[in-house]
Amino acid sequence: MQDLKKVVVIGASGFGREALDTLEAMQAAGAEFEVEGVVDDAPSDINLERLEQRGIRYLGKREDWVREAGSAEYFVLGIGAPTIRRKIASELEALGKVPFQAIHPTAVIGTNTEIAQSAVVCARAVISTNASLGDYVHVNPNATLGHDARIEPFSSINPAAIISGEVLVEEEVLIGAGATVLQQLTVGKKTVVGAGAVVTKDVPAEQVVVGVPGRWESSGSSTTESF
Ligand SMILES: CC(C)(COP(=O)(O)OP(=O)(O)OC[C@H]1O[C@@H](n2cnc3c(N)ncnc32)[C@H](O)[C@@H]1OP(=O)(O)O)[C@@H](O)C(=O)NCCC(=O)NCCS
Incomplete structure (x- = not known):
């Protein structure tokens, strides 16, 4: 059987967690992939607590995720601000990560x-x-x-x-x-x-x-x- 795609969400704030809701609803409807966790360079304590409450792992900063061998290849960019989104997208794509x-x-x-x-x-x-x-x-x-x-x-x-x-x-x-x-x-x-x-x-x-x-x-x- 083919390995399931592993996906991370970039951003633990509001839109990141809404993107998680979207991924979880897709899984509930039968889509097959794994959500590995959330990456965020500076998550607030309350957002870390919110991830924990819903059983989602915090995977560290972007550089930790990118460095870690065998980590997910796919990402959903859950950052609301358009300009920051553009900057992070180009960095991740340059590192070979693939949008999901x-x-x-x-x-x-x-x-x-x-x-x-x-x-x-x-x-x-x-x-x-x-x-x-x-x-x-x-x-x-x-x-x-x-x-x-x-x-x-x-x-x-x-x-x-x-x-x-x-x-x-x-x-x-x-x-x-x-x-x-x-x-x-x-x-x-x-x-x-x-x-x-x-x-x-x-x-x-x-x-x-x-x-x-x-x-x-x-x-x-x-x-x-x-x-
Ligand atoms: C229009 C907008 C960009 C202005 O942001 P800002 O430059 O930070 O402006 P401020 O919040 O400092 O407000 C400045 C003034 O504009 C008014 N104002 C702010 N947003 C307004 C809006 N959407 N419509 C009419 N007046 C607005 C404020 O009441 C304030 O008036 P005052 O000087 O008489 O007190 C912002 O308020 C906005 O509407 N952004 C979209 C937010 C959104 O979609 N939120 C949902 C997220 S899921």
Whole structure:
């Protein structure tokens, strides 16, 4: 019999443990792989306690994991912040580690979608037909991606956000919880869309968007008024 793939989760904080939930749900639904434990360079005491409570081993810092002969080859990157995620992903890939796709069995995946091998899709997310998720994209619980939406590498779609049809979310974007992006718009690279905002126009790169309708510094009505 072939050896089971061994997977570690990188990150003991909130999203890391949600990624663990996703992996455990996949196992409960019949997927065959082993979760070896969690790697984190600086876990808090409370997060170590939380891992212990659920019977998950803490495997040490990344350098410990990478050094240890015979340790898992596969990883799920459970770190919420897009820029840090990019840095750690490139370090791990350079060391020959392989990303493992985590898709919760309750997620609804439409026809002809493209989901990168390194993406994480949490419980009850909806990825509609012909949508695509780039490398290391995170889609949090209850988020919805409309038809033909494209989410570029290292972006995060937070819980219950709605990305409408044909939207382009460029790299390293964070779409806040419950935010909505209307159809056919583009959200530029490294922009943060605040929780609950409604994006009604294309947003340039590296902006912070808040409110309904969404505003940002260079959009004419300064966000600093509402901040
Ligand atoms: C918009 C956001 C990026 C701003 O973060 P920040 O720069 O650290 O801002 P602060 O928390 O210092 O807040 C600054 C001001 O903006 C307001 N503000 C913060 N977030 C806001 C939002 N989403 N919508 C409207 N106003 C917001 C604050 O009330 C504060 O107003 P005040 O100056 O009148 O007191 C952030 O609040 C946000 O919404 N991030 C997404 C969070 C998310 O999705 N969380 C779920 C994780 S699972």
